[in-house]
Amino acid sequence: MTASAAVLGAAGLALLFAPGELQRLVAAADAAPVPPMVLQLWSAVLLGLAVADWTGRGLPLGGIYGRALVMGNAMHWTVGALVGVRAVIDHPASAGAWAAALLYGVFALAFHWLLRRHPGPASPTTA
Numbered sequence: 001m002t003a004s005a006a007v008l009g010a011a012g013l014a015l016l017f018a019p020g021e022l023q024r025l026v027a028a029a030d031a032a033p034v035p036p037m038v039l040q041l042w043s044a045v046l047l048g049l050a051v052a053d054w055t056g057r058g059l060p061l062g063g064i065y066g067r068a069l070v071m072g073n074a075m076h077w078t079v080g081a082l083v084g085v086r087a088v089i090d091h092p093a094s095a096g097a098w099a100a101a102l103l104y105g106v107f108a109l110a111f112h113w114l115l116r117r118h119p120g121p122a123s124p125t126t127a
Contacts, residue, residue, distance in 0.1 A: 001053045001054070001056055001057035001061065001069075002053075002054070002057045003107075004049075004050075004053045004073060004077075004107060004111075005050045005051075005053035005054040005057065006050075007103070007107070008046045008047070008049050008050035008053065009046075009047060009050035009051075009054070011043075011046050012043045012044075012045075012046035012047035012050055013043070013047070014043075015039050015040060015042055015043035015046065016040055016043040016044075016047070019036040019039035019040055019043070020036055022039070023036075023039065025096075026096050049072065049073070049076060052069060052072070053069070053073065056069045060119040061114055061119060062114050062115075062116075062117040062118055062119035063117065063118050063119055065119050067115070070111055070114045070115055071115065073107070073111045074108065074111035074112050074114075074115055077104050077107040077108035077110075077111055078104075078108040078111075078112070080100070080104035080107075080108070081101060081104035081105040081107075081108045083104075084097060084100040084101025084102075084103075084104045084105070085101050085105075087100065087101065088101050
């Protein structure tokens, strides 16, 4: 959860404060420009999920525990991985597309693993 929060938070902050610069960095030459407001709204989504992940980082996760949080992340990372795979198919020489597809794929697998695992016994508390 901490790693997901860090990645999402960094991407969200970058999109919030430098949407035009990021678009020029990663957009294909033939792509139509996306209005900065759309990228900043995407930033809001990423930052919201980052805050949810950061808040849930100490909770027991797996199986039924934290299921809504894990499922939301699994959906985000899985759809992102599929979009990344499509970008790799369309632009196989793009290092950015490969990096995005790989990063999203790793997190998607991790969150799907979390959905299927038992969280284990509760850690003992000290009084």
